């Protein structure tokens with residue numbers, strides 16, 4: 001078991017929860033300041049120990065332990081109801097664990113931070129369904145993600161610095177939407193909307209990205225590009241990807257965690273967990 005650091009929580013995150021002025025968007029982490037100076041001296045970006053979550057006596061997470069390394073690309077798989085969404089809810093502060101420890105880096109106690117504070121500290125979450133501003137252009141969506149501390153209108157009329165513009169151009173290239181910068185986001189394909197939303201999260205340069213079934217509904221080519229993109233992002237960011245598509249998992253992850261009934265059932269390479277009889281029994285089938 002890993003020793004839990006005793007350093008105090010940064011005072012900035014002990015403030016009363018901040019109310020999110022709210023853009024109506026679902027993705028968490030947009031418009032927040034990037035997490036700067038996260039202490040990851042021990043090489044672990046996320047530490048969950050003995051996490052329990054109960055809903056009216058039902059244990060959605062049961063003594064769960066999970067460690068994600070800095071720059072790691074981790075896939076989380078498991079049958080329906082295994083607790084994958086609840087796990088992401090705990091990390092992002094949407095659900096409070098009944099008990100257990102949750103640390104971001106070495107010093108930030110996630111159980112004492114609000115959703116907004118967690119996003120500000122550098123955890124970005126992408127939900128399954130893309131939620132971009134459909135009426136705005138691709139460029140404007142990225143612009144808003146960069147400056148969403150202002151109102152939509154103020155953000156759009158504010159003058160972009162050369163540096164900000166360069167950053168948007170860089171993200172456009174990363175998500176392969178440079179040629180569609182002026183296109184209305186509502187006219188993009190489902191996959192392109194997903195890429196745009198990932199780009200909006202990247203504008204904040206999060207340390208840890210949580211991605212829920214990112215390739216659901218994508219074409220084969222879009223899925224392939226997503227794999228390429230995630231592999232490129234890993235290293236600079238840590239990624240936790242919840243996915244049912246085993247072909248996709250096989251193409252990106254060198255480390256897979258299998259959840260079952262709220263606990264970690266198996267962990268290892270995809271080959272290792274695929275060969276595990278318990279995993280075959282509860283998830284993969286014979």
Ligand SMILES: Nc1ncnc2c1ncn2[C@@H]1O[C@H](COP(=O)(O)OP(=O)(O)OP(=O)(O)O)[C@@H](O)[C@H]1O
Nearest residue numbers: 055058059060078079080081082083084085086087
């Ligand atoms: N708010 C809630 N109240 C009561 N039970 C809940 C609540 N949220 C989740 N659960 C239950 O907790 C268990 C874990 O749910 P969770 O959504 O985390 O699973 P999952 O692995 O994400 O499943 P899926 O692959 O279907 O999305 C399920 O049995 C679910 O019904």
